[in-house]
Structures are given as structure tokens and as C-alpha cells.
Amino acid sequence: MSTPRDVEITVGYPALPGLEDRLEKRTVKPAEGDAAPWDATTKFTTIGTDVDRVDGLQKASGRAKYTYDITFPGMLQAMILRAPIAKGKLKGLELDEASRMPGIGAVVALKDLGAKVRFVGDAIAAVAGTTLNHVRDAIEKIRAEYDLEEHNVDYVVATDAPLLSATGQIEEPWAEAAELEAALKEAKVTHEATYRTEVQTHSSLETHGGVARWNGNDLEIWLSTQATFGCRGELAQACKAKGIDVGTVTLHAEFVGGGFGSKFSAGIEGLAVCLLAHAAKVPVKLMLDRFEEHTTTGNRPGCLMQARAGVDADGRIVAWDWRSFGHAGFTGSGGVSVPNYYTADAKKRTAHKDLNIDADPPRPMRAPGHPQGWFGAELFLDELATKAGIDPLQFRLKNDREAIRLDQWRFGAAKFGWDAARARKNEAGARFLTGSGLASARWGNLGGAGRGTPHGITCRIHQDGTVETRSGAQDIGVGTKTMMAIVTAEELGIPVARITAMTGHTTDPSGPASGGSTLTPSIASAVRHAAFLAKQTLVEIVAKHIGVPLSEVHCAGGKVGSGTAQLRWADACKLIGPNPIDERGKRHPNYAEKPFHASQCGAQFAEVKVDTWTGLVEVTRMFGIQDCGLVLAKKQAESQVLGAMIQGVSYALHEQRIMDKRSGRMLNGDFLRYKITGVRDLPRLECHMHSIANGHDSVGAAGLGEPPSVATAAAIGNAVFHAIGVPVRHLPITPDKVLAALASKKG
């Protein structure tokens, strides 16, 4: 059973319809004791098939217990008092009256006197009481006094902001760059334009918050988080810093109602609930309300972007100059990324500057920096291609340097009917104009060795034939549990129904945060390794039982044995005895050899219908193709891609944080006035999972959270440009902007 030192594998993928195979050989050296790699030739029974989400019934029945649903007898509810000013200092804080109110169990200050208030919503104090109604009554009795300072919540007028023309174009001169300028001069066609995006909030449906319970010095906390171990450590430290003698800390996040990048930190609400529970000596629950969720838990920053570029007579990009200005809150970064695979041979430059304002800082949000940068860059490319008289698809095929995506462009264009869609002319004077656009997606993460931490997985085989696969990392809705069950089933050769997958308890082996599309590639091969080790142990037991050499016993297809001496899985497991086989798998480092591809590729196509009377844009249909390495849980992967496209429609057409400049407060911090895409806005959506054996570890999976969310808004922006003949360069593409664009065309 020992692993061969050198293994030849086949990486890549069989032909997409109408195209050619892209398969290559590699010789890799798996770590001692690891399973032999799966590759492009492996015949899977479970991986890549449609498997029901293993916790689907719990979720659909309403019986899944999220942090928000955890409750204990005698538990108190809590809320945070938030600063109503955008900038200043806390001058006075009077909590006594609040603590004497009926039903109040604890009141804690969260800001020291004299400390800075940095945005509307900065946490001042927290109160726990029998019901939220009691807490609200008590919070009204807190007197907080502030020294006010002047604030600014509009990054476009921040001190460092670039000069803008009346039409919103960046007017600041470009910094000198002789070679680039020369290349621009030589180019056959050049173009320059400014793009802009607005602040988007994560809008997870379960708000941030937690339930804390102290047993002496031991803290147990349920937290709505996408980083169980990170938050566990953060809270242990933060409580110690507050002078609490902290024993063990156990964190639970078995079900999490969305995160999208906003839930890496336990935040002030996480600390507050621990402090309140400690002071009240009973369990306390503190979940933010919707306004707090919109205004205090981060966002995708808005940005200004400007590009100038040129193409030669062949339509190749020869010069590319890009600069961006991103809003950061009172701290943080508003970074923007742009595609680099179109400009491999160009003289190029990119620059970015953060602009601080007195508002809630950005947090990572699904492909941080990407949807905004791709919107600007891909729309700019379409404008440039149009000037040069080249079809946008042909322009991509000429300039894109990533071979996988070149296949995806061709396959996707055929599926979508690109040529026909672009050839269709809108009738002159028609009220409704249709148009089509496309855009690329990219993300790079093969998991490394879980970012340098040797993450583990527990696999147990019980004598009743059931199997557990357990990780202390969280499943924030992407299907991590299902993926773990599928990989385990595949390795053991048994049905998924025998397997229980568990996530979210820090009493299980450590796993990474759900961020940057790292979780699956960081733990999938550890899940497999744990199952592989457990299988070896079972095989040893069976070999002894039937009296054949170990090397002759196999475990596959629901049977364990050798030749005619085969035991059914259930019978083999009966030999285990009362103590289960209990193995700990680990994430070995990626193979030293080059993977087939180090970053995930994707492409999306969109069709829109624009009402020229109202300016309303409807996305009528979209097609997306996405690679995430080897596709493990197909149905859940498709759900994730379709969901990313829906979020992209939302970002393209609806979402915008609106700030009141005078008060510094968000004006639409709810779901009535902050619109996210609903079922009425849903286009006809189709996606194709492009499964690729990357050959970087024993499984070869890459992450999927970010990549499909990169392209959508850009493809829609391009489709609107095609429909109305003028670009709308400012997200979200709302009716007013469409009407203004149409008017500019007439004028």
C-alpha cells in the first residue's frame, strides 16, 4: 500500500465540444505516506456527479441551527449603542441609569473616554437584558457626549482625490513614463476614459454576532464567522487584554448564514458578547440588526479608475496605462485589480492610491478589487476594440494569453450564440434595444499547503459501517461538508449516504478561513488523506481476518477483500470493534512540479434589454464557463457559479451605498432602499463547470468562491454598451445614467 516515489500523471482536460484535448504528462513525487494522485484519467464514481447537499434537509426544514438560533435557558439578549457622529471624540458616557433599568443584566463600555469616534456606527457601549425590548429601553437611557470634528464621507472630494472634470473624467496629468508614452504615440488607435464604481455592502442574510457562555474561566462561543480558528484566537486574546483570566476557548459555527468576506474577524460585536456574558454570568446573545450590518461590517469599496491604451494595426495591445483611486474608510484599503493577461507584450503601468474618509472601512468581498477593476478594464477594452473596428470576442482572442480561457472563449461564444447575437441589429427608433457583451474571469489559488499551516482532517470508520469526516473549519454555504463527504466516499468506495461530514467546531482539526477561494484546495487533499489512512487500517484488519497478505487486499466498490474472499463494507466494519478507526489526515505541501495551471480561468456572456423610455436595464440571459481545478461537488459548484452571477447582476444594476454628507450616515441601510437582486431581476442563467486536473496535489482542486464573481458586472456593462451604442462607465447602471448616456448620444 505504500506510495510510489515517482508517479506519472496526466494533467489538463479532455476537449471541450468542438475543440481539442489539452492533456499533458507530469511526473510528480507525492509525500511519503500520501495517497497516489488523482488525475485526468481517473475514473470517478462519486466525484463530479450530482450529489445532494448533505446538510440540505437540515437547511430546507428550518432545523439547522445557525448562531442566531442558539438559545439557552436564562440567556440574555444584547445590543450595541452606536455613535451617531462621523468624527470626533467620546467626551462623556453615563451608563448607570441604563444598568438600573428593569431586566438589564450587564452594561459594558466599548470605547474609552477621550477615544476617537471614527464613523457613524462606531461602537460605544453594549447592553444585555431579558429581551431586546428591555435592552432598547435601557439603551435610550445611556447618555453619550461627543466632541464633534468635521467629517467627510465622500471619497471623490477627499484630500488626495484626483481632479475631476464636469463629466466625471479624471483630469489630473499622468505621471511621466517615456517608454509608455512612446508606445502610445506609435499605436494605430488609442483611447482614454474614466470609470467609477460605488460602495457595495456584503449583505449576508445572517448578520454578524454571537452567543457567549462562560463556565468559570472557560469560554464557549457560537459565532457567525467564516474563520473559526482565527476568531477563536482573536477572542481569547481580546478577553485577556480586558483583564479576564481565560481558560479554554471553544468556538462553534456549524451553520453560517453567508459571509462573502465580511466575517473573518469576530469584531467588536464578538468581543462585546463575551464581555457581557462574563459580566452577567449567564449566556448572552448579540446579533447585529440590518442597519448595523450595512454600516459597520465592511463593504466592497467604490473606486475611480482611468485607463489609456493603444493597439497596433493588428489589433494587439501595445501600450496600457492604468490608475485607480479606491475609497478606504477611516482605515483599510480600497485596492483595485485589473486583468494582466491581455497586456503581456504591452508597455504597461498600473498605479493605485487609497483615499481615506470618515466611514466604515472596506473588508474583503468576494474577489476583492476584481469586479470593479474588471468592469473598468473590460468596458475600456470594448470601447478600444470598437474604435479599432474589431469584434470584442476577436479582440480577446488576439490578446488573451491564457490558453484555457482561449478555449473557453470559443466554447462559450458557440454556446451563447455570440456571432448571431452581435450581428442582430436593433430597429431604428425601437423602444427596447438589446445588446450582448462578454468578459473574462481569473483568480489564482491552488491552496498551497493551506497557506503554510498543516491543516488536518479526522476520518473515523465505525463498526456500524458509518463514517465521519470532520474539520474545524466552517462551511459558509458553499458546500464544504458535501465536498468532504464526496471525497471521502470516493476514496473509500462507498456511497455518500454512509458518511457524516461535520464542520465548524474548533474541537476538530484546524482548517483555514473561507477566504480567497482557499478552503477547498487547502483541505480537499487532507480529507482524502484521512480517508486513505482509515482505509489502510481497515484493510489491515480485514487482511488479518481473512489471512491474506496486506498487499492483496483492496477496498473498492463497497467491498473489502482479496479475490473471492470479499467482505461487504458493513461486514468488514463489524471487525473494527467498539473503538472506531480514527485517523488524522493532513494537507501535504503541493508537489514541486509545475501544476497544469496556477490560476482559475472563466468567461461570461450577457445579453441585456434596455428600455430607452425608462432607462431600465434587464439582463435577459447569461452564460458562464468556469474552471476550479477538479470539480468535486458538481451540483454545489454550479449553485455557487449561478449565485455569483446573480450577485454580479446586483452589483451591475442595483447596489449602491448612499451616504448623507451632512450627518455622515448611510441613508439606505436597510433592504427597502438598498436593493439587492430579487427573483424578478433573475436572467435565464446557464453555467458550465470546466473540470481541470491541475496536478498540484493528490486531489487537484482549486477554489471557486471568487472566480465566477469577477466577470459578471463587466459582461453586463459591455452588453449595455453594445445595446445603446454609448458606454455607461459608472456602476450601478441605473436608469438615470442610461437616460443620460442616451441623451449624450443624441446631443
Add this chain to the structure above:
Amino acid sequence: MTVPSDRGFSRRSFLKGSAVAGIATTGLTAAAHAVPAAPESFGPGRHEIALLVNGKEQKVTVETRTTLLDALRDGLDLTGCKKVCDRGSCGGCTVLMNGEPVTGCLVLAMDAVGQSLTTVESLTEGDTPHALVQNFVKCDAMQCGFCTPGMVMSSLACLQKRGKPTEEQMRTDLSGNLCRCGTYGRVMEAIQRTAAGGTGGGK
């Protein structure tokens, strides 16, 4: 400067007014005890009321300002319905009241006395889950799952009302439910599958 610590829109004061009005008009006919000649006033303290939930009468202690959502969740531990927006704009707390979908955050618990309430938990009380719940799993009509119970209840109401709903009707009936993960298409598939199987509506 002293800033009053009001956290914004104060529903407490709003509800105080509307609760009294609500009881004076509709609440009394529904109350379990005899109707007094003059409108009886409740509050501001706590009262025990009986709610008819999933066919069983259950006692729960509420204030006049307590919402049906809070009563179900905090009083009866029926945590399938979720508080997401608390303003009737997301559908996360959808339950059926006399067969009609309502958002639990916009109904006062006392106004629900005497009404027949159905929560998502009722669909898995029997030996096999309701076909709609099974089809949500089959169609993977969920990701994080936080909106899912509300989606299931709006879908159930859609099926009960329409039998075999058209796409347009499904979009109408689900238009009050928000899903951040983007499961709308698969939710509609689950409804259609259930309608085709003929089990929509019953258990």
C-alpha cells in the same frame, strides 16, 4: 454636545400606538376569552397568550409590542423563521397565517391569537419530509440556507394557491423573498418539480 442615544427609527414607540389600535379593532374577536363591552387595554407588561401553531395551541408570554416572529422564535423555539431585515422587506420570516404568507416581523403576536399559523417546521413533522422540502434538496435550492425556510414557505403558499404555477406566477409569489447567495432559479425548479409530482399543497 449631547446626542440622544436613540438608535434610529424607534419601533417601540410606533408599535405602542399600533398595538393598541390593532387590539381595539381585530384582536378582540380573536382573543380566547370573552369580549368585554369596552375595549380592554393590554400592556405595557407581559401577557400570556395562546397561539395556534402547526395545529397545536401553545402558550407564550409576550408584551403588546412583541412581534409574531419574536414570539415564535424566542417563546416557542421555532427558529426556522429568521429575522433578517425586521422590516418586512426580505421574507426571511415568512410563515402562513390562515394559509396566507405573512412576514412574522410585521405581525404583532397578539394579533395572531386565534389565527391558524403554519411554520416551516410543520413540513418535516411526519415520517417523510414534505415533497417541497425534498425538492429543495434535490434541486440544491440553497447555499448558506438562511433564506431557505422563508423561501420554502413562500413556495408552499404559491403551490397551495396556484397548483401548477407559471414562471410569472412564481416570480410574483417569491418577489418578497431575498436571497444573497443567489438561489432563485433553483427555488423555482423545486416548485415546478413539486407541482409536477402533484404533491404540492398537501403533506
